[in-house]
Amino acid sequence: xxxxxxxxxxxxxxxxxxxxxxxxxxxxxxxxxxxxxxxxxxxxxxxxxxxxxxxxxxxxxxxxxxxxxxxxxxxxxxxxxxxxxxxxxxxxxxxxxxxxxxxxxxxxxxxxxxxxxxxxxxxxxxxxxxxxxxxxxxxxxxxxxxxxxxxxxxxxxxxxxxxxxxxxxx
Numbered sequence: 403x404x405x406x407x408x409x410x411x412x413x414x415x416x417x418x419x420x421x422x423x424x425x426x427x428x429x430x431x432x433x434x435x436x437x438x439x440x441x442x443x444x445x446x447x448x449x450x451x452x453x454x455x456x457x458x459x460x461x462x463x464x465x466x467x468x469x470x471x472x473x474x475x476x477x478x479x480x481x482x483x484x485x486x487x488x489x490x491x492x493x494x495x496x497x498x499x500x501x502x503x504x505x506x507x508x509x510x511x512x513x514x515x516x517x518x519x520x521x522x523x524x525x526x527x528x529x530x531x532x533x534x535x536x537x538x539x540x541x542x543x544x545x546x547x548x549x550x551x552x553x554x555x556x557x558x559x560x561x562x563x564x565x566x567x568x569x570x571x572x
Contacts, residue, residue, distance in 0.1 A: 431461025431485050431509055436496075438473030444482065444500070449473075460507040460535070461485045466526075468492045478502035478530050485509035489546075491522035503531040505557070508538035515539050519546040519568060528552060534562050542568040 434455040440448035450456050457464045460483050467490035477500035486509040489496065498504070508514040516538035519526055525547040534556045542548050546568035554572065556562075 431459060431463060432457065433463040433465050435465045435467065436469070436476060438469050438471040438476070442473050442475050442477050444476045444478040444498075444502070445480065449476070456482070457484050458482055459485070461509055463488055463509055465490060466493050466496050468494055475499060478504065481505055481533075483507065483535075486515055486518060487528070488515075488518040489520060489523040489526050491520040493520070493523040493526070495524040495526065497527040497529060499527075499529040499552075501530075503533055504528070505533045505535050506538065507535045515541050516562060517541070517548065519543055519548050521546070525549070531555070533557055538562050540570065542570050544568055547571060 432452070432454070434450040434452070434457040436449060437451050438449050440446045443449065444456055447453065447455055462484055463486040464484050465488050474494055475497045478498065479500050480502045482502055483505045485507050487498070487504065487506065506516040508516040516534070517540040519542045521544035523543070523546045527549045529551045531553040532550065534554070540548070540562055548568070549571040
C-alpha cells in the first residue's frame with residue numbers, strides 16, 4: 403500500500419512550527435539592570451546585571467534604578483536594539499547619551515511600552531538618537547519629566563504615543 407502525504411498539511415505544520423519558535427524566542431527577553439560597576443560604556447558587560455548584558459535584543463529591557471556606583475551617564479556608541487528602556491520609581495537622574503542609536507522595539511512588539519518612567523522616578527534625559535522600530539507607547543508617570551534631545555526617527559512608518567501624567571520634552 404502506497405502512502406501519500408498532503409503537501410498543504412506539511413507546509414502548514416512547518417509554518418506553525420516556525421511561528422512557534424519565533425514567538426518563543428521573542429518572549430524570552432531579559433531584564434538587564436544598569437549597575438555602572440565598570441565604567442560608563444553601555445556595551446561593557448560588567449555594567450549590567452545579570453551577566454550576559456548589555457541588552458541588545460528586541461525583547462530585552464534596560465532597567466535603570468538607584469545607582470550604587472554613581473555612574474548615571476551610560477554612553478552608547480553603536481546602534482543598539484532594545485525592547486524597552488525603563489526607569490524604576492527609585493531611579494536617580496540618568497543621561498543616556500553618546501553617538502550611537504537606540505533602536506526601540508517595545509517589549510511584546512507593536513503597541514507595547516518602549517520607554518517607561520515609573521511614578522517617583524527622577525527626571526531623565528536621553529540625548530542619544532532613537533529609532534522607533536515598532537508602534538509603541540512611552541509611559542511617563544507622576545511628576546517625572548523625560549527629555550529627549552537626540553534625533554528621533556521611525557522605521558517603516560511606525561509611531562509612538564505618550565501616555566503621560568508627567569512631562570515629555572522633545
